[in-house]
Amino acid sequence: MKCFLGILFAFVIVVTLCDAYCFFQLNDPLESLDGCIQDGKQHQFGSSWTANCHRCHCGQNGIRCCSIFHTPSGYDKEKCESIFNARTCSYTVVEKGNPSKDCEVLGWSG
Structure with a gap:
């Protein structure tokens, strides 16, 4: 029982720490066929970057960004x-x- 409670407690901590705020922005094919455009900058498909306290990734369908900060x-x-x-x-x-x-x-x- 103690082992189960320990595993459950560890799981709760991991889920809490991994709960980031994320958003997705669709690519506009009229803007670019070579990558994603965010804040006037083009990013190649498959690339990642950090902007405005968010870690972003450019995929074929669009940009996925997740916060890198924690809110109290x-x-x-x-x-x-x-x-x-x-x-x-x-x-x-x-x-x-x-x-x-x-x-x-x-x-x-x-």
């Missing part, structure tokens, strides 16, 4: 606020009245 959850939203840093693709959670103090975060998603 389970914190005191009245006392604290989350701040996104686009340079590091990460959130910090700080007190509204004293931004130099971090807040406890009970969970992360994404």
Whole structure:
């Protein structure tokens, strides 16, 4: 029974960590037959890149991008606020009245 609970707990952690926000953008054949176009840049079929805190891949049908950041959850939203840093693709959670103090975060998603 302990082994089963251990495996179940590990599975829950892995599923939580792998739960990224993703989106898909269809290719427009009128724009390009040689690859995918995102933000005015062409990417070859089969290529991958990171843009705007998302890891993207160009396939024959379109572009699939998934977030590389985690969003905080389970914190005191009245006392604290989350701040996104686009340079590091990460959130910090700080007190509204004293931004130099971090807040406890009970969970992360994404």
